[in-house]
Amino acid sequence: MLELVIANKNYSSWSMRPWVLMTELGLPFKERLLRFDFHRPDSRFAAEAARLSPTARVPVLVEADGFATWDSLAIAERLHELFPEAGVWPQDAHRRARARSLAATMHSGFGELRRLCPMNIDTDHSDVGQRLLATEASLGTDLRRLEALWEPELAAQGGALLMGARCCAADAFFAPLAMRVTRYGLPLSPPAAAYVQALCALPSVQRWVREAEAEQDFVPEDEPYRSSRAETPR
Numbered sequence: 001m002l003e004l005v006i007a008n009k010n011y012s013s014w015s016m017r018p019w020v021l022m023t024e025l026g027l028p029f030k031e032r033l034l035r036f037d038f039h040r041p042d043s044r045f046a047a048e049a050a051r052l053s054p055t056a057r058v059p060v061l062v063e064a065d066g067f068a069t070w071d072s073l074a075i076a077e078r079l080h081e082l083f084p085e086a087g088v089w090p091q092d093a094h095r096r097a098r099a100r101s102l103a104a105t106m107h108s109g110f111g112e113l114r115r116l117c118p119m120n121i122d123t124d125h126s127d128v129g130q131r132l133l134a135t136e137a138s139l140g141t142d143l144r145r146l147e148a149l150w151e152p153e154l155a156a157q158g159g160a161l162l163m164g165a166r167c168c169a170a171d172a173f174f175a176p177l178a179m180r181v182t183r184y185g186l187p188l189s190p191p192a193a194a195y196v197q198a199l200c201a202l203p204s205v206q207r208w209v210r211e212a213e214a215e216q217d218f219v220p221e222d223e224p225y226r227s228s229r230a231e232t233p234r
């Protein structure tokens, strides 16, 4: 059985990508969640993650024989090799190349949006979002880039998702962005906003969100806008 090693569902955007993909496609796996505990000098997360991958980061996909693949994009490719018919990428060669371009663009880009609006599923950071939009021009630039990336695909497909009706790795890669857009109340064009809603409606995303909301951890390193779970964002 495949094992997907992930971190806190509330915070770990990179973990969310392969988890959503595998869950949405119905691929068999069990999850192992390493809780972020960076504040501890004897951090179990750091020790376990370093044992699994030289990057000491998650997600990591571990196969039955112990073979490990790290990095969310490499995991998507490994899943495509292991389950070529599952729909990790579209069947059509051009659509497949386009889906890979979209996922890779997410993987290597949108640094400002990610830096300013870290994923924090169990919060309403819409006040923070409004403030950031007023003070950080780079946030608006990243949002316009997202619209430019998504809109042609959504128009060409005529479906709710980037490659049509079926969720593929490109959609899974944008699922954490949908969390940021909704939690920080970030404005998007109508087609882009509809796509975010379609991502939020995926059963796998809804399950991830429920499980994120049930977590009780507060990880200060991932909380630039609060100093406790109970506190209103700064």
Ligand SMILES: N[C@@H](CCC(=O)N[C@@H](CS)C(=O)NCC(=O)O)C(=O)O
Residues within 6 Å of the ligand: 007, 011, 012, 013, 014, 015, 056, 057, 058, 059, 070, 071, 072, 073
């Ligand atoms: N490019 C990597 C990023 C992985 C990553 O940064 N993971 C975070 C969790 S969301 C992590 O393990 N952080 C631990 C650390 O920074 O020590 C991927 O796509 O998987």
